[in-house]
Amino acid sequence: MPSIDPSQRRLGVLLVVVSACVVSSAGSFTKAVETDAWGVIFWRGLAAAGFTLCYLMARGKVRAELRVFGWPAALVTLLMAAGTAAFIPAFKLSSVANVALIYAAAPFIAAAFAWAMIGERPGWRVTLASLAALAGVGVIVSGSFGGLALHGDLLALVMTVMMAGVVVVYRMYPATTAALPAALSSVVLLPVALVLGDPLSVPAGDMPVLVVFGMVFAVASVTLSEGARRLPPGETALLSTLEMPMAPVLALVVLGEVPQTPAMLGGGVIFAAVLWSQRPPRARV
Numbered sequence: 001m002p003s004i005d006p007s008q009r010r011l012g013v014l015l016v017v018v019s020a021c022v023v024s025s026a027g028s029f030t031k032a033v034e035t036d037a038w039g040v041i042f043w044r045g046l047a048a049a050g051f052t053l054c055y056l057m058a059r060g061k062v063r064a065e066l067r068v069f070g071w072p073a074a075l076v077t078l079l080m081a082a083g084t085a086a087f088i089p090a091f092k093l094s095s096v097a098n099v100a101l102i103y104a105a106a107p108f109i110a111a112a113f114a115w116a117m118i119g120e121r122p123g124w125r126v127t128l129a130s131l132a133a134l135a136g137v138g139v140i141v142s143g144s145f146g147g148l149a150l151h152g153d154l155l156a157l158v159m160t161v162m163m164a165g166v167v168v169v170y171r172m173y174p175a176t177t178a179a180l181p182a183a184l185s186s187v188v189l190l191p192v193a194l195v196l197g198d199p200l201s202v203p204a205g206d207m208p209v210l211v212v213f214g215m216v217f218a219v220a221s222v223t224l225s226e227g228a229r230r231l232p233p234g235e236t237a238l239l240s241t242l243e244m245p246m247a248p249v250l251a252l253v254v255l256g257e258v259p260q261t262p263a264m265l266g267g268g269v270i271f272a273a274v275l276w277s278q279r280p281p282r283a284r285v
Contacts, residue, residue, distance in 0.1 A: 016227035016231065018223045019224035029210075031255055077181040086155040094150075098153055101136075113164055133270045227239075
């Protein structure tokens with residue numbers, strides 16, 4: 001199992017916290033525009049790829065990133081693209097609170113992946129908390145049965161699995177490049193969005209919002225990837241759940257979207273599971 005340098009761990013924590021804070025605005029951006037999901041994916045992706053490539057060129061890192069772009073980076077690219085393809089429609093079909101709260105189960109999915117792939121076996125506390133978190137997801141999803149919101153909730157679960165996979169890949173292969181996969185994950189989806197949607201008919205008033213959204217996504221992707229390579233997968237995903245309380249609050253303030261009772265109950269279960277799983281063990285006397 002890779003060792004963790006204390007200074008690198010602190011930097012990793014800071015980067016993942018920044019990513020979580022930035023990602024919490026995704027639902028509000030998505031629902032603040034009339035553009036459909038594929039239109040959002042196209043223009044946000046184009047802007048995100050542009051900002052990320054400008055960042056790499058400004059730092060003179062394009063060639064360096066290309067030199068080390070191996071199969072782990074390609075896998076990250078595909079996982080991030082699949083996560084994005086599920087993420088944006090999830091917000092369009094379900095509530096911001098539901099999507100954010102389901103994503104809070106990511107630490108436990110990442111821990112399960114890490115156990116299977118690199119032998120980072122979770123303790124009994126994490127195992128029990130994982131079961132509780134899955135039960136919480138079930139409560140959230142139960143409130144969407146019989147409507148389109150159920151499809152959104154299931155897409156949110158797909159997105160959660162994809163992002164858990166990303167943090168585990170970075171933990172397994174910490175030398176994997178971060179910025180280029182983030183940019184390419186957006187580029188990969190551009191032709192798909194053109195075929196499945198009609199991004200060229202986006203209302204002009206939505207464009208500034210989508211461009212800013214792209215910049216936000218670029219920052220979130222790079223900081224998450226850079227942080228994930230410095231931390232255990234479970235801790236990375238756990239810190240990412242800071243988005244959970246912030247996203248519904250932003251949606252309430254910006255969109256006036258009030259979480260439904262199942263979301264609050266299930267979210268409470270997940271939040272309690274996350275906190276309980278991180279309690280330090282009681283000292284023996």
